[in-house]
Structure formats: C-alpha cells, structure tokens
Amino acid sequence: MKKLFTSQDAFELQAVRSELDALSIPYMVKNEFASGAIGELPWQDSQQEVWLVDDSWYARASRVIEPFIQKPNDKALSSEDWICGECSEQNGAAFDVCWQCGAEN
Numbered sequence: 816m817k818k819l820f821t822s823q824d825a826f827e828l829q830a831v832r833s834e835l836d837a838l839s840i841p842y843m844v845k846n847e848f849a850s851g852a853i854g855e856l857p858w859q860d861s862q863q864e865v866w867l868v869d870d871s872w873y874a875r876a877s878r879v880i881e882p883f884i885q886k887p888n889d890k891a892l893s894s895e896d897w898i899c900g901e902c903s904e905q906n907g908a909a910f911d912v913c914w915q916c917g918a919e920n
Contacts, residue, residue, distance in 0.1 A: 816843075817873055820865040820880045827883055828863050834879045841868040842876070 819842065822828045828844075835842050842865050849861035867876055894908050897920055904915035911920055 817867045817870050818864055819867050819873070819876050820883065821862055822883070823862060825863070828865065831865055831880055831883055835865070835876065838875065838879065840872050840876050840879070842866060843868055 820828070820831050822831075832842070832844070845864040845866055846861055847863055849856070849863075867873055896905055896907055897910075898905050899913035899916060899918050899920075901918040902913065902916040904913055906913055906915075906920070912918065913920070
C-alpha cells in the first residue's frame with residue numbers, strides 16, 4: 816500500500832475520493848473517523864489519508880491528484896511587493912487590496 820494524498824480540507828479530500836471512485840481506482844481512507852480524537856492524539860495522527868490498495872495504480876492515481884497538489888494560484892506565487900495606483904502606498908505581495916485605501920491590485 817502507498818499513501819497517495821492527505822489534506823486538512825475535508826472537501827478537497829472528498830473531491831479526490833470522488834475522482835478515484837469515478838475511475839474505479841481502489842483506495843482506502845485511513846483515519847476517516849479519527850477527527851473526534853483530536854486533542855487526545857496529535858493532529859498529524861488523526862488527519863485523513865487516502866492510500867492506494869494496489870501500488871500498480873499509482874501512476875494513474877498521481878495524475879488524478881496532481882491538480883489538487885499544484886493548486887494554481889498566480890497571486891500566491893507572486894513574491895513582489897506592489898505600489899497602489901490610487902494612493903502610491905507600498906503593499907506586500909500577499910495583499911490583493913491596498914491596505915491604505917482599499918484599491919485592488
């Protein structure tokens with residue numbers, strides 16, 4: 816067995832499961848009902864994980880989860896600060912909106 820995917824986002828995990836189901840790729844979910852143990856167990860030990868039952872499916876399953884792992888987000892990849900065109904305030908790369916006047920980048 817090989818671990819394929821894990822996420823703190825339950826909706827993302829369900830989306831992966833749905834994709835695998837649609838392609839009839841055999842998998843199992845580890846810690847599916849362990850969320851109630853958070854606090855008694857470390858969060859890493861109670862996080863849901865998708866495991867392949869048969870390693871021979873790994874290449875195909877990897878193509879399924881690739882979009883979930885890469886998560887294209889151009890603004891998150893930008894590491895350059897920007898200057899607001901409205902008030903000339905310098906803003907960090909993490910901001911989509913000027914913190915001074917509220918104008919969008």
